[in-house]
Amino acid sequence: MSTNQPGQAATQSGNSFGELPKIISVDDHVIEPAHLFERWLPKKYHERGPKPVTTGIGRLEYTGASYKITTDPNGPPADWWFYEDLRFPYKRNIAAVGFSRDEMTLEGITRGEMRPGLYDPAERLKDMDVNHVEASLCFPTFPRFCGQTFSEAADKEVALACVRAYNDWMVEEWCGDSGGRLIPLIIIPLWDVHLAVEEIKRNRARGVTAVCFSEIPAFLGLPSIHTGYWDPFFETCADLGVTINMHIGSSSTMPAASPDAPAAVQASLSFNNAMASMADFIFAGIPARFPKIKLAYSEGQMGWIPYALERMDDVWLEHRAWAVTGEVLPEAPSYYFRRNMFACFFRDRHGVNSLDVIGEDNVTFETDYPHVDSTWPHTKKIAEEHLAGLGAETVYKIIRGNAIRMLDLDLDRDRVRVGA
Template sequence: MATELPRIISVDDHVIEPAHLFDTWLPARYRERGPRPLTAGIGELAYVGGKYRITMDPDGPPTDWWVYEDLKFPYKRNIAAVGFDRDEMTLEGITREEMRPGCWDPKERLKDMDLNHVEASLCFPSFPRFCGQTFAEAHDKEVALACVRAYNDWMVEEWCGDSGGRLIPLCLIPLWDVELAVAEIRRNAARGVRAVTFSEIPTHLGLPSIHSGYWDPFFAVCQETGTVVNMHIGSSSQMPAASPDAPPAVQASLSFNNAMASMMDFLFSGVLVTYPRLKLAYSEGQMGWVPYALERADDVWEEHRAWGGVRDTVPEPPSTYYYRQIFCCFFRDKHGVASIDVVGRDNATFETDYPHVDSTFPHTKEVALDHVKGLDDETVHKLMRGNAIRMLDLDLDR
C-alpha cells in the first residue's frame, strides 16, 4: 500500500502567454505584422457546437486579447480558472491582472507547483492554440514561421529557462510545411527539447492525414531525436459534439472521444510499425476508455484485417504498438485506475491541467491519493512521475 505520494510530474498543464512575448522574441522586422496585445471590452461570448462565437464591445467587461491579422483572440475565465469558485469559472473575458499570476509568470508558476505537490510541468499554449493552429491559419506564412520560432524561443529560454528543469519545454511546429517542421524539431532538439505538440486529427485542420505518408519525415525526425509527439484533446480545432444545439457540457463529457479516434488512426496507420521508437502522448484524454478500445482494435485486426485494409501494414495486434509506444494521462479517472493492468502500468501518466477549469489545483495531492489508494508503491511512482520521466527523458531521479 502506498503511504506517501511522490512529487508529481504533470504532463498536461497550460500557459497564458505574457503580453510582452512577441515584442520581446519576434524579430523587429515582423512586429508590425505579428500578434499584438490589447485590453478591450468583450461582447457576446458563446460556445456552440464545439466552436466559440466572440465579439468585441467597447462597453463590455475589460478583457486581454491578442490581435493578429484578422483574428481577435480573448482570454476567458475557463482557461485561467484557478483561484475562482466553480460557479465563477465561466466563459466571461478576463485580464491578466485578474488571473492568478502563476498563469503567465514562471516564477509564480513554480510557487503554485510547490503548493500543489508538483515537481515538474509540461505546458500547452493558449493563444497559438493547442498545436499552433493560429499560425497555420495565418495568411502571411513568413511572419507565421517567425511567430512559431519566437514562441519556441520564449518557451525554452524564458518560460522554462530559469526553472532548473521543473518547467519542461513543449514546442510548436509550422504545421503547413513538413520540411520546415523537421528543421524546427532539429533546432529545438539541439537545445534539449524533447516534446512537440501536434494535431490529434490533422485532416480536420485541412492538412494531410497520417496515412498519406506526408508526415513521415516529421515522424522520422521525432524518432531520431527522441521527441515525444503530444496530442491534446481539441488540437484538431473541434470537439466531439452531438446535437448542434447541445450545451457545452456535452462536448466536455465527450472530449476523450478525440483521443480515442486519433489513437485508432495511429494504431491502424502503420506509422508505429515503420517508426518503432516513436513515442505518442495523449494529453487530457483520460484513460478509462483504453481497455475497450484496445480490445475492439485487436478484434477488428483478428477478424477483419483483410477487407479492413490493414493485413499488410499492421503485422501484429494493434495493442502491441500501444503498449510499446503510446502514453495516456489522467487526472480524474477512477475507472481507468481500476483497469490499470490493461491500461498499462508503464503507459499511464498524470496531469493537473493548471490553470484550466478542470484543474485539480490546489488539491491535486488529495485527488491523486484518492485515486491510487490500494496500489503498490512501484505503480504509484510510475503513474505520478516515473512514466513521465521515461517518456520525456528527464534528468530527474537519475
C-alpha cells in the same frame, strides 16, 4: 478494487504506498505574457505580428462546436491578442484557478485578474510547490494546442517567425530559469513538414524533447497521417527521441452530438478525440513503421482504453480480409499501444481500476493547471484517493516515473531506465 494489495499494509494515511512522490504533470497550460512577441519576434515583423490589446468583450455565443466572440468597447475588459483578422480573448474558463466553480465562466479576463502563476514562471513554480508538483509540461493558449493559430494565418513568413519566437520564449524564458522544473514543449509550422523537421532539430539541439501535434490533422485541412506526408516529421521525432504530444481539441474540433447540444455534451465526450486518434495512428501503421516513436495523449483520460484496444484487436484479427493490411500492421493494435503510446489522466477511477489492461507503464498524470478541470491546489489529495489501493512502485510510475521515461528527463536516473 480492494483497499490494499495482498501483503501490503495500509499506512496511517489510508493508502498502501506511503508518501506520494512529487508529481510530474504532463499536461498543464500557460497564458502567454503580453510582452512575448515584442521581446522575441524580430522587429521587422512587429507591425504584422500579434499585438496584445486590453478592451471590452462582447457577448460570447456557443454555436455547438465553437464560440462566436466579438469586441465591445463598452463591455467588461479582457486581454486579447489581435493578429491579422483574428481577435483572441482570454476567458475565465481557461484561467480558472483561484476562482470558485461558479465564477469559472466564459467571461473575459485580464492578466491583472489572473493568478500570476498563469503567465509568470517564478510564480508558476510557487503554485506548483503548493500543489505537490515538481515538474510541469505546458501547452500554449493563444497559439492553441498545436500552433493552429499560425497555421491559419495568411502571411506564412510572419507565421514562421511567430512559431520560432514562441519556441524561443518557451525554452529560454518560460523554462530557462526553472532548474528543469518547467519542461519545454514546442510548436511547429504545421503548413510545411520540412520546416517542421527543421524546427524539431533546432530545438532538440538545445535539449527539447516534446512537441505539440494535432490528434487528427485532417480536421485542420492538413494532409492525413495516412498519406505519408508526415513521415519525415514522425521519423525525425522517433530518431531524436522527441515525444509527440496530442491534446484533446488539437484538431480544432471537439466531439458533439446534436448541432444544438449544450457545451456539457462536448465536455463529457472530450475523450472521443483521443480514442479516434489512437485508432487512426495505429491503423495508419505509424508506430509499426517508426518503432521508437512516442505518442502521448494529453487530457484524454484512460477509462475508455481497455475496450478500444479490445475492439481494435478484434478488427485486426476478424476483419483482416478487407479492413486491415498485414504488411502495414503485422502485430495486434494493443502491442503498439503498449510499446509506443502514453495515456494521461487526472480524474479517472475507472481507468485506475483497469490498470491491469491498460498497463502501468503507459499511464502518466496531470493537473491541467489552470483550466476548469484543474485539480489545483488539491492534486495530492485527489491522487492519493485515486491510487490508494496500489503498490509503491506502480504509484511511482504513474506519478512521475513514466513521465521521466517518456520525456527523457534528467531525474531519478538511478531508478528510471530511460528508453526502456
